[in-house]
Amino acid sequence: MDEPVRKVTAEAANGSFCLLPRHIDFVAALVPGLLSFETEEEGEEVFLAVAEGVLVKAGQEVRVSVRSAVRGGELGELRRIVEEKFKVLDDKEKTARTAMARIEAGFVRRFLEVRKRG
Numbered sequence: 001m002d003e004p005v006r007k008v009t010a011e012a013a014n015g016s017f018c019l020l021p022r023h024i025d026f027v028a029a030l031v032p033g034l035l036s037f038e039t040e041e042e043g044e045e046v047f048l049a050v051a052e053g054v055l056v057k058a059g060q061e062v063r064v065s066v067r068s069a070v071r072g073g074e075l076g077e078l079r080r081i082v083e084e085k086f087k088v089l090d091d092k093e094k095t096a097r098t099a100m101a102r103i104e105a106g107f108v109r110r111f112l113e114v115r116k117r118g
Contacts, residue, residue, distance in 0.1 A: 008035070010055055027055070030054060053065050
């Protein structure tokens with residue numbers, strides 16, 4: 001979506017935050033939760049349930065990239081979606097993430113060993 005807004009509120013690992021005009025440029029890793037924005041023209045507050053992702057504020061633009069999002073509806077329903085669909089990783093995804101972390105750690109360790117020799 002692409003629309004002018006007055007403010008954006010989202011959730012990161014260390015808590016919720018709000019971006020207003022003239023806010024310093026900003027990057028945040030988003031956790032599964034609620035993201036809201038206030039439309040510029042009507043002042044309407046719009047809510048989205050979002051999966052993990054990234055928010056980047058640069059100049060006058062705020063860009064958000066998430067794995068999945070659901071717009072609108074009642075807040076209770078959106079919170080339920082976050083809890084049921086976005087916060088719960090299935091066993092296969094957890095196993096895959098653990099395996100990737102081990103591979104990455106092994107790569108870094110070997111890279112540092114080669115660097116010490118050279």
